[in-house]
Amino acid sequence: MGNNLVLAQDKTVTQKAQKDSLKPNDIDPLTPAKAAFYSAVLPGLGQAYNKKYWKIPIVYGAIGTSLYFYLDSNTKYNEVRDAYKRRLEGYNDDKFNYLDTNRLITAQKFYQRNRDLSTLFVLGFYALNIIDANVDAALKQFNIDENLSLRPSLSADYVTLRANVGLTLNYNF
Template sequence: MLNKSLILSVFALLFCFSVVAQEKEKKTKRKKLPKEIVIDTVLTREPINPLSPAKAAFYSAILPGLGQAYNKKYWKIPLVYGALGTGIYFYSTNNKEYNRYRDAYKRRLAGFTDDEFYFDSNGNQLSSPRVTTQGLERGQKFYRRNKEISLLVTLGLYALNIIDANVDAHLLQYNVDENLSLAPHYRFNEFDAKSNVGLTLNLKF
């Protein structure tokens, strides 16, 4: 019993000394602190413009690449015109070939033998055409199909240009502030000795 009471009294004295020492430390720190005026900083954010995505999409619909310029993504403008230019080129080429085969086919049906396929590369008329009438039919189908595909691809690229401008305008106003964050967390449950994995949503005002 004596040993226990002695140990308790020693711990009590040490505890008192530590409390007194902490109080003295706090007082000395308070004395050493210089007198400064602390000003709270207020972070100002740019206001969100809900019409910005609609404007960017509208500008790109009027003139491809204009929405990208509105979003200040100037490096995308050559890509937009390169993609649309490629689609228009293939459409124009296939349309030209389709018209060639169609005109020659019409003259064959009318009984003429003077279409371009009745002549060689030097302009000499041949006894039999380089492309038969059945070949002209197949050529028309082939180039008409390619022309339609080229047109659909070009329209798709035009629509993609509008969507890209709209999405970019949305992302430019996306809030990536630390006050709003979504992060994974891992926690060990002490009650059932199992680990829990999940997502934590932090929202600070």
């Protein structure tokens, strides 16, 4: 019975040593790719994979706002375009009867430009979502232990009696 206890303790010590030999920050080269893929499939999912939940409302707010302005500008563009087409056919019973034909053309260009810019913003925020998830996952694996540090330093210059401010890079082997 005593031997069994010793063997059980040795096994526990060996398992603990194996756990300690594995660092919690082991580098997984696929983590950034997974986060980027998840964000590409569903915006915000890569941020959830990285456990940065506070970024998800920002992602949906940016993409949603841009999408709202796209839809609004597209609706108004179609209304103005339809009114312009009816004017060319000789009708003057649209809701823009207070505008002349030149103003309708100007309004079409305005709403078309806003729609196109909103499209670029939607695509830009979507891409930024993917890039953010990728970079955040890569930086999560970055080595920030005490052996490598960058610290501000303040030293006195005894000749001029002034303080010198600088940065020191310390690397311990």
